[in-house]
Amino acid sequence: MDNKDMDNKHVFTAWDDTHSSLWGNQPIRLDHRLHQSALFSRDQLARLIETYPREHYSLVHTGARESRRLWREGEIGNLSGNQVIDAISRGRLWLNLRNVTGVDTRYRDVVDQMFEEIAAKVPGFTAPTHEAGILISSPDAQVYYHADMPGQGLIQIAGRKRVYLYPASAPFITPQQLEDIALFDVEVDMPYADWYDRHAIVFDLEPGQMLNWPLNAPHRVENLSTVNISMTVSYVNQDIRRAQMVHLANGLLRHRFGYQPKSRAIKGASFWSKAVLQKLLRNSAWVKKERSARRPIDFKLDAHQPGHILDLAA
Template identity: 30%
Template sequence: MTIFSEAARTEFSALYPEVPGRLHHGLHDHDLLTLPALADLSERLDPARVEYNLGDLPVGIAAEDVPANGLSIGDTIRNIDGANSWAVLKNVESDPAYARLLHDLLGELEGDIVPKTGAMKKLQAYIFISSPRSMTPYHFDPEHNILLQLRGTKTMRVYPPGDPRFAPQEAHESYHRGGNRNLVWQDGFSDGGMDVTLEPGQAIYVPVMAPHYVRNGPEPSISLSITWRSAWSVAEANAHAFNGTLRKLGMRPKPPGRFPASNRGKALAWGVARRLGM
């Protein structure tokens, strides 16, 4: 079964790698993506691959301030309609059946990806299960990402990648040296992003490190996020990490270039710095 039609691939190719935007998909009623199947999956995953908490959160909240919901992950998912919670199952490709699903999906897009950003690396999948009106706070992610909406609706507000107004260089440097993905929210950001509302059968492509937050609609939501790294994105990440080293030495380094800049020099320098323990 083909999930991304020829028209959907054309949509994706026009966006990739730097422009966020809506796509369409044909992933409907898959046996692996029902609530009972996901609750069972959550209970056999390594606990380190499960994150869940109360869903009624402010847009900007520090990771250490996010409250627990008092339930087990299985009970959270089985009762998501009334649990007022948000849950993510990480690296579900560790399960063979979900690994096959991920590779089938990204295999359909490989021909539109590799010529632009190089070989696909570190293919991963995440599943988000959210109560009505729950919130995923303002953050960024290091991967190329397609979020496929499967049940319910949600609205993502996504901001331009690489714009220091919405994610300062220091935040990138901190993240790529082991810091948290959550970003500091400012009320002045309210009008700077683009809202994309997703219904089942729709998806959004989110570029590497594009700041965003997500608000769920009035019904429980299930979304599948399929992600990958590329030669380009790995080099950009390493360049940010090396800039963090330079900043610690009192310098004011120039930000890495966004695509199609290669950032090769700083990426190689970070490899040397790591070997030296810097």
């Protein structure tokens, strides 16, 4: 099935009233048909990788299960799309093709349709701004404990993964951590303790399934012995966007000016002053320097040994 076939079929296959009530309030698992689309075939993904803009992808090397803090970012180099997929199949690697909906209109059409279906089923739901990315990841690769700023969903296309979802409240996540994510654009630096897992809801995600969870809920992911293809979707409405602006402004006040902000209001005079502050400084040299220092590109894929990486000179 290609994206044209989707025109006459719903993305979701078994949505009921409980899903409408739970959406955004509790973690839920939904059934979809995107895994049947030719857009996610190996040939299509290989061609997509070969033409993907450098500024829109991240290639990450992670540690083994017992290692929680290895997180290096690298380059594809001159490998073909099929060589990249072969390398991912043999190493602990994640390739994130960010904003695929902005790069390729075929994926935009599918995701637009998906959000139209959600809006029709969830009273009051709006997502005027939304996008998606494609994740291709190794057997046994992991994504460490982290949280995201926009609303989030995870769509499984191929392979299996285990997703741990945690409460969106202290001690699992704090306002200061949200401020750091907004300011430094690095999600995986959050502190984590093994006992958090006793409070997690755990899902084993199969092809044809999607997860959605409450805004800013921390989560971590473990692949289960197979190459995984997934699509992440993110969405922003006015309240989410305003909260992001406040988190960024509060982070600037703490880290740049040494002031401890007290308000997280998304309305009123306090909000508008912070909206101006973050607009003036979000693209400043200081912010760019802090972000680049936290996300260095320090390896490339080895073209001669699939799954191996080569260190880049500092």
